[in-house]
Amino acid sequence: MDTHRKDIHSSDLPILCRACEARHRGVCGALSASQLISLNKQSTRKHVEAGSELIGESQESNSYANIIAGVVKLTKMMADGRQQIVGLQFAPDFLGRPFRADSSITADAATDVNVCSFPKTVIDRMIKETPELEHKLLEQTLKELDEARDWMLTLGRKTASEKVASFLYLIATHINPESDADSASFELPLTRSDIADFLGLTIETVSRQMTKLRKDGVILIRNNRHVEVPDLAKLAERASH
Structure with missing residues (x-):
């Protein structure tokens, strides 16, 4: 060894x-x-x-x-x-x-x-x-397989707000994989249309929920595609309830 x-x-x-x-x-x-x-x-x-x-x-x-x-x-x-x-x-x-x-x-x-x-x-x-x-x-x-099962729960049981927050948390934690990171910054890898398809929502619902997260200070959106998450814990909380 x-x-x-x-x-x-x-x-x-x-x-x-x-x-x-x-x-x-x-x-x-x-x-x-x-x-x-x-x-x-x-x-x-x-x-x-x-x-x-x-x-x-x-x-x-x-x-x-x-x-x-x-x-x-x-x-x-x-x-x-x-x-x-x-x-x-x-x-x-x-x-x-x-x-x-x-x-x-x-x-x-x-x-x-x-x-x-x-x-x-x-x-x-x-x-x-x-x-x-x-x-x-x-x-x-x-x-x-575990992630697919978790996503089945997201799609089957979570509200529209929780789905959008879950998607953003997924991107934030996979593009920025450092376990000790408290914040994240990334470009959205999918269009609003693809995000809607992935989450089983309409484009309008996705946009509305992202606007709500922005107004609540959970995320910052710059140039339509760049997302900043000042507090990952707060986003994780919005993803679960």
Whole structure:
């Protein structure tokens, strides 16, 4: 175990890996230095503009990726062509579904996104070689399952005011993941229309509830998309009752 830890923190790590959030908090944290070096040689850093598709529903994928920066929107298509936003992903989430040939969702860049992409065959091989990597991927899957269940509660039981506050708290705590932070500042990653779709509300209701939060001093809104939360605890309280 000590040898493995020494290997992980080796100064031989690629420079990009040393500073990468996915390296420290994401799935790459389960890899040894030699595995990271091998993966780095076959990985590609990409900048994806907002609105671009990263993964298509039912599309067979030959690569995976770590989200380095930005927000990814996950949607499901209904038989009649309607779409529903079913989730959001943030850095350092893993983008893709190991053990499956294709994707059951569409992943689009909600904002400009930076990803580190690597061949599916390489990760699949490393999963077989490294139980820690498989465990890390399972942890992320379970985290997403827990968040989906929490969101079912939000959509099914919370009031419109609580839904909007819950959405803002979700963004604030995932874009600013420091657990000891008392405040947050971020750009809204979704349009008012997408927020309404995500929350099962009308655009007018979303705008009305955000205006109420602003008037109550819970949030500050600048230039229509930039949100500041002076007190995260106060926003969390509005999200729960």
